[in-house]
Amino acid sequence: MSKLIIDRRASARVTQLFKVHPAVTVVGPRQCGKTTLARLFTEADPKINYFNLERFADRRLENPESTLLDTVGTVVIDEVQRIPELFETLRVVIDSPECKSRFLLLGSVSPTLIRGVAESLAGRVGIVNLSGFSMDEVPSINWQTLWHRGGFPRSLLADDDEASVDWRESFITTFLERDLPRYGITIPSETLRRFWLMLAHYHGQIWNGAELARAIGRNESTARNYLNILNSAYVVRVLGPWYENVKKRQVKSPKIYVRDTGLLHSLPELNSFQTLSSHPKIGASFEGFAVKQIVNHLQSRNCFFWRTHGGAELDVMTTIGGKRYGFEIKCNESVGSSRSRRTAIADLQLEHLWIVYPGSECYRLDPSISVTSIEKVTELLDRLKKGEPI
Numbered sequence: 025m026s027k028l029i030i031d032r033r034a035s036a037r038v039t040q041l042f043k044v045h046p047a048v049t050v051v052g053p054r055q056c057g058k059t060t061l062a063r064l065f066t067e068a069d070p071k072i073n074y075f076n077l078e079r080f081a082d083r084r085l086e087n088p089e090s091t092l093l094d095t096v097g098t099v100v101i102d103e104v105q106r107i108p109e110l111f112e113t114l115r116v117v118i119d120s121p122e123c124k125s126r127f128l129l130l131g132s133v134s135p136t137l138i139r140g141v142a143e144s145l146a147g148r149v150g151i152v153n154l155s156g157f158s159m160d161e162v163p164s165i166n167w168q169t170l171w172h173r174g175g176f177p178r179s180l181l182a183d184d185d186e187a188s189v190d191w192r193e194s195f196i197t198t199f200l201e202r203d204l205p206r207y208g209i210t211i212p213s214e215t216l217r218r219f220w221l222m223l224a225h226y227h228g229q230i231w232n233g234a235e236l237a238r239a240i241g242r243n244e245s246t247a248r249n250y251l252n253i254l255n256s257a258y259v260v261r262v263l264g265p266w267y268e269n270v271k272k273r274q275v276k277s278p279k280i281y282v283r284d285t286g287l288l289h290s291l292p293e294l295n296s297f298q299t300l301s302s303h304p305k306i307g308a309s310f311e312g313f314a315v316k317q318i319v320n321h322l323q324s325r326n327c328f329f330w331r332t333h334g335g336a337e338l339d340v341m342t343t344i345g346g347k348r349y350g351f352e353i354k355c356n357e358s359v360g361s362s363r364s365r366r367t368a369i370a371d372l373q374l375e376h377l378w379i380v381y382p383g384s385e386c387y388r389l390d391p392s393i394s395v396t397s398i399e400k401v402t403e404l405l406d407r408l409k410k411g412e413p414i
Contacts (some may be wrong), residue, residue, distance in 0.1 A: 032061050032204050033161055034154050037129070039065075041150030047127040049104075049145075051259040052154035053283075055195060056204055057177050058130045061154065062366070065128070071097025073125070077106040092117045098122045105131040111144035118148050123237035132203075132258065139274065141400050155258065156180070156284055158320050161404040167399055168361035171313045172297045174286015185296060192290040196220075199259070209253060215240070221252045223260060224282050224291040228308035230331075231262070231277045251280070259283055263315065266341050270371040273333040281312040288312065292343075314380045314398055315340060318351060321402045322409075336367040338377070344408045347375040354381045359395050369393070376414055378404065 034050065038061075041048045049056050066072050066168075070331040073095045088110060092099060104110065118125055129149070156175020159167050165180065173180045173188045176195065180187035200213035222239050226232075236249040254260040261281040282288035287311060294300045298311065318340050319327045330350075331337035340351040350368055359379050369377055369392050379395045388394045394414075396404055407414065 025321060031063070032057065032154070033158070033321075034061060034067050038154050041152065042126055045148060045150040046123070047114065047129060047145060047149040048152060049129040049131065049149050050154050051131050051258070053156075053176075054132045054199065055153055055176055055178065056156050056258075058132070058173070059102055061292045062102070062128055062175070066098050068099060069098050073099045074102070075100065076102040077110075078103050088113045089116060092125070093122055096232055097126075098128060099125045100128045102130045103132070103310065104129045112393055115144045115148065118145070146330050153209070153258075153320075154325065155316070155320055157287075158317055158402065160321065168297065171285055171310070172289060172300060174284040175316075176284060176286060179286045188286070189290060189295045192286050193219065196287065196290060199257070204253070204257065207302065211250070211253070215285070215302070216250060216253070219247070220254060220259070220282075221291045223251075223280055224288055226280055227282050227288055227303075227305065228311045229280065230275060231280050245289045259287065261312075261319075263319075263340075266330045266372075268372075270332075271282050272336075272371065276329040281315060281331050283312075283316065285309055285313045285316070307355040310382065310398075311339060314351075314353040314401065317398070317401055317406065318342075318380075321405050330368065330372065332367075332371075334369070336364045338368050338372075339373065341374075344405075345411055348372055349408065350374045350377040352379050354376065354379055356381065357383045359383075359389075365393055 038048050038050065050061065052058055090394055092113070101110070114127065118127065157170065157177065158175065159170060162170060162180070173182070173185070174192070175194070178191050179195075181187045182191055196217070196313075204211075204213075204216070205224070219236075219240050222236055226236065227362060231232055231251070233244040233247050237244045240247065251260065251262070255262045259282065261283045263279040263281065265274070265276050265278060267276055289295070289300060294303055300306055322342060322344070326343065327340055327342045328341055329337070330341050338350040339353045342349055350372065352365065359381050359387050365377055368374065374392070379389075379393070380398055380401055381395060382398055384397050384399065385398045386394070386400055406413075
């Protein structure tokens, strides 16, 4: 695997949050680079205290409150969700006037982690969501390679496609058979694999719990529970709908994506870019890839999709600097204006709408609609966040 050292954008976010909070939590799926991020972030800090709660020795803290109070500098606690009761101790330590440390907490499989943060560390901790690499983090790597292999470091930086496929297959198996049971999830791994595969086929579509429940031979509440498990483990994205009083019937169910396109391609065994290129799901795959770039770059929960029952839709709608913007994603080189886009602009009072496509040219269709290359979308988002002219 490549030894390329990549500066994660999340590192700057961690630095920013430490100016406000005594603790920062980095959450994301396993193997997405949380531990590497922590090591790179703290490599210049001479006072590092590192605890990995998957190590038996680190879990046997005889007196965690005393141990943590005695530390000075940065305390990194990896896999913090393994000991839920530690959140109460951390609250006491952080609030103590004797505390001379800041705390960087790393965790995956979020229900326990987020509940602990919400109940014990509210107001004391900033949260950073970390996923696999985005395009702006690996500019030297062809974006189509990132799209096909996904953003997990060991998959993307593998020596060849075969090694990347092997890693992703191993990840899926380990995640289902070892990681989820470790966190108290007792659903058989083959059942969840089958459900995850079904979600891959429904990738980019509106959630239809009844249809998916019939497909896996379960009831609708069970299907929703399975979805919540995979969403909480950061391997599925549930993109919420936006709806308001626009005198049109609007879709109010979420859209479902497999978060990492590498895993999306591995589930139905689309193991080469050539196979993906001729597959019927290529458009949905590209949509999920572009949605990830937009949502991850904005680091905001203020991202939704919008659709009416009459056919008008936006793949992403967001607000930046008090202004609304829309994004429609198309996996083809030929892009034109449409009635649907103009309806979205008028009904939602958008400042501007962009069509994101895989070509290389960027141009305007009219004053309110532009076409932008997927390669330029993060640069565009940076300009919007800075309030620069578009």
